[in-house]
Amino acid sequence: MPLLVRLRELHRSVAPLVMAPLLVTVFSGVSYRLARDWFGASRQQVHWLMVVHEGEWLGSALEPLVVLLNAVGLLWMLITGAMLLIERWRRKVHS
Template identity: 60%
Template structure:
């Protein structure tokens, strides 16, 4: 089991830099769009640039779908692998006196 966790940790840390920027862009633009529309009083047209960034439209119609797919898969990978690493850490803590 240790070698599986070491492999998981290695892949988690290797993929993290590639997943970080697209996820940050998605989160910040999505939050900005919603908050500026609801609390800032901006119209849909005024906040449209944030939606373009959020959905990956800036990449063009073909790459937009790939961006969304990879962004979602990257998030799932980081959540699942990070969760597995966290559970293993908790198990070690509960076993230790």
């Protein structure tokens, strides 16, 4: 199987695993910031959003792992997605 086909399949299979934790991180972080800045919520009122955002609810042992996996997952999706996009552009130019 060609490398690009395998890369596309891996990209597609990893995407759902990466998307859920990233969406939780994005929505909790944005919600926290908007609640504080736009709606005048105190830190105590929205601290639970930071607990979700940072993965504190998983405990001190798993919190760094969640942060690391989020970062690695995002980098994986960006790098493989960019590689697939560049290859598509190359094919268009040569066709």
